[in-house]
Amino acid sequence: MEFKRNILVTGGAGFIGSHVVRLFVKKYPDCRIVNLDKLTYAGNLSNLRDVECCPNYVFVKADICDYGRMQEVFREYGIDGVIHLAAESHVDRSIRDPFTFARTNVLGTLSLLQAAKEAWEGAFEGKLFYHISTDEVYGALEFDGTLFTEETRYSPHSPYSASKAGSDHFVRAFHDTYGLPTLVTNCSNNYGPYQFPEKLIPLFINNIRHNKPLPVYGKGENVRDWLYVEDHARAIDLVFHRGKAGETYNIGGFNEWKNIDLIRVLVKTVDRLLGRPVGASEHLITYVADRAGHDLRYAIDSRKLQRELGWEPSLQFEEGIEKTVRWYLDNQAWLDEVTSGDYQKYYEKMYGNR
Ligand code: NAD
Ligand code: DAU
Numbered sequence: 001m002e003f004k005r006n007i008l009v010t011g012g013a014g015f016i017g018s019h020v021v022r023l024f025v026k027k028y029p030d031c032r033i034v035n036l037d038k039l040t041y042a043g044n045l046s047n048l049r050d051v052e053c054c055p056n057y058v059f060v061k062a063d064i065c066d067y068g069r070m071q072e073v074f075r076e077y078g079i080d081g082v083i084h085l086a087a088e089s090h091v092d093r094s095i096r097d098p099f100t101f102a103r104t105n106v107l108g109t110l111s112l113l114q115a116a117k118e119a120w121e122g123a124f125e126g127k128l129f130y131h132i133s134t135d136e137v138y139g140a141l142e143f144d145g146t147l148f149t150e151e152t153r154y155s156p157h158s159p160y161s162a163s164k165a166g167s168d169h170f171v172r173a174f175h176d177t178y179g180l181p182t183l184v185t186n187c188s189n190n191y192g193p194y195q196f197p198e199k200l201i202p203l204f205i206n207n208i209r210h211n212k213p214l215p216v217y218g219k220g221e222n223v224r225d226w227l228y229v230e231d232h233a234r235a236i237d238l239v240f241h242r243g244k245a246g247e248t249y250n251i252g253g254f255n256e257w258k259n260i261d262l263i264r265v266l267v268k269t270v271d272r273l274l275g276r277p278v279g280a281s282e283h284l285i286t287y288v289a290d291r292a293g294h295d296l297r298y299a300i301d302s303r304k305l306q307r308e309l310g311w312e313p314s315l316q317f318e319e320g321i322e323k324t325v326r327w328y329l330d331n332q333a334w335l336d337e338v339t340s341g342d343y344q345k346y347y348e349k350m351y352g353n354r
Pocket of ligand 1: 010011012013014015016017037039040041042043044062063064065084085086087088089090104132133134135164186187188190191196
């Protein structure tokens, strides 16, 4: 079958990547979506059960750091667009193991960029290398109402954000030096279905359900800006199709929450949906040692994306949280599979021992 476009999505078995792959496979049946993922602990092919049999979906198990393999993938599938999400994504892990973050996030991105440049050399027209980044590269804000804009100077503090900043710089350097058509978006904290339960929201929903302590770092006063993952996926679709190469767009829903306030909403929502008395699980809140270098506040100004490309988040936070809590409570089997490690057998079941 001849496809109109061949789009490589890296990290498509992860949290945000799986939402992007699902959206693209369903919305663009005339395009081939090649999901390339190493299937680290964070990659879970069962996130994509509903699209894995679609004729325009292909899965490739590979490491983005393997440059030779990236060259092959560009050739084999005639890739003409890249949406690059593959990364190590958890700040706490980066504090324990910064090398893995530098390798995957910096060297892996470089290997993909080089493969794209080589494959598209002399024919950059109509091609796009779109890199998904984070608001954490901008550093931390005070409680003064300021927001990160696309012009905010980079000031990463954690090994995770330093590695993402490094990858962003390489992406822009390939644009400025070689003319490779690249784009970067920097997004705030995502939440929703299929997020690995090491991150605040799914971890806490699961713990509340099982009456386990909720470890709040420091005083719980740090602020994060939350966006429903499907709204991020829609923004990615829009930027991929209408964004201008060489540009940066911030993505966020103007939705700042102090951690402790958000945690109280989670406790109330889970208790209510499980039919427990109001406040029954409040006692699970446990203040623990702060995260090293814990950034105080993130808040994104996404007006450029709204103004230039007409993007708007579709869900109010209350609605998004309700949907999210319901999803995790209704999908205990998914959580059990992930917490037990059984999900890692899914690949062999689907693709054999390759
Ligand atoms: P995730 O950890 O859920 O998924 C990452 C995926 O990348 C996994 O499927 C994993 O197997 C894959 N991967 C890791 N190393 C790889 C390698 N060497 N080769 C190929 N695949 C590899 O992450 P996520 O939360 O979905 O984040 C996706 C991207 O979005 C990341 O680049 C992250 O920095 C960025 N981002 C995340 C958020 C957020 O709130 N989660 C916000 C802004 C930006
Ligand atoms: O801002 C975008 C970033 O958001 C993404 O780039 C990252 O990939 C993503 O993991 C996320 O980073 P955070 O560190 O903000 O997310 P996390 O869910 O780990 O933590 C959210 C807040 O909750 C943060 O202030 C730390 C706090 N926290 C987290 C955990 C896991 C706790 O208090 N206790 C916890 O157990």
